[in-house]
Amino acid sequence: MTSEITELPHPARSDMQLTDVLFALSDPERLAIVRQLAGGPLEMAQCHLSDPAIPKSTKSHLMKVLREAGVIRNEPLGRGRRLSLRHDDLEARFPGLLGSVLSASAEA
Amino acid sequence: MTSEITELPHPARSDMQLTDVLFALSDPERLAIVRQLAGGPLEMAQCHLSDPAIPKSTKSHLMKVLREAGVIRNEPLGRGRRLSLRHDDLEARFPGLLGSVLSASAEA
């Protein structure tokens, strides 16, 4: 019984939609996640939300929106998951966008 | 009877919220409006939507979302309204953001 790995679907670079990316980034909680990941990949368990009481199903859904837009990558790692920003793909597809969003979100 | 002019409220530059701007730009129809205005101010009647059958109340609402986020300015002009992109304010508050969005939306 080769058990199936829980690999989640990610859009190809060429399939990323600008409006989807903008929408994913338009939520404060999701934007905060992106900012954490800007510092480098993180295990999901170490990626904290503003309110620690937020249930894991909600956290999982936030990650889903970011993943389906192509903003983050979510891959299995040991017992948990490794989250990372799709820096290169975003830069190739939408040059300068992520950088301007990150620097704009930094000074608020 | 000095009749009241229909001046609509616009957020001050310092009150603009990044997530509101991203949300406003995350809708294809609104993004298309912004792209038209990138060419310079336009009378609202000359700013066309993808589908000409869309009612004016809907068009007005699209403009409202853009205006309240601080993306566009909407001022009375003669019988109609003059729409313009708040280029300078956006650039001052979120440097590079509008430019990257516009160039990203151009190549799709």
Place this chain on the structure above:
DNA sequence: TGATTGGTTCGAAATTATTCGAACCAATCA
């Protein structure tokens, strides 16, 4: 003045997005 044009606002209906608990699954460790 009256008719026309261009646009806002309101309210209701329809659509989408968010939130959360429960069920489930896979990996690790005792």
Place this chain on the structure above:
DNA sequence: TGATTGGTTCGAATAATTTCGAACCAATCA
């Protein structure tokens, strides 16, 4: 094996957005 940890998925409830017609308003022009 059994218990624990970390996470996804589903379904239902709620909340937010969108859409549209109707009512309204101000400016222009006949």
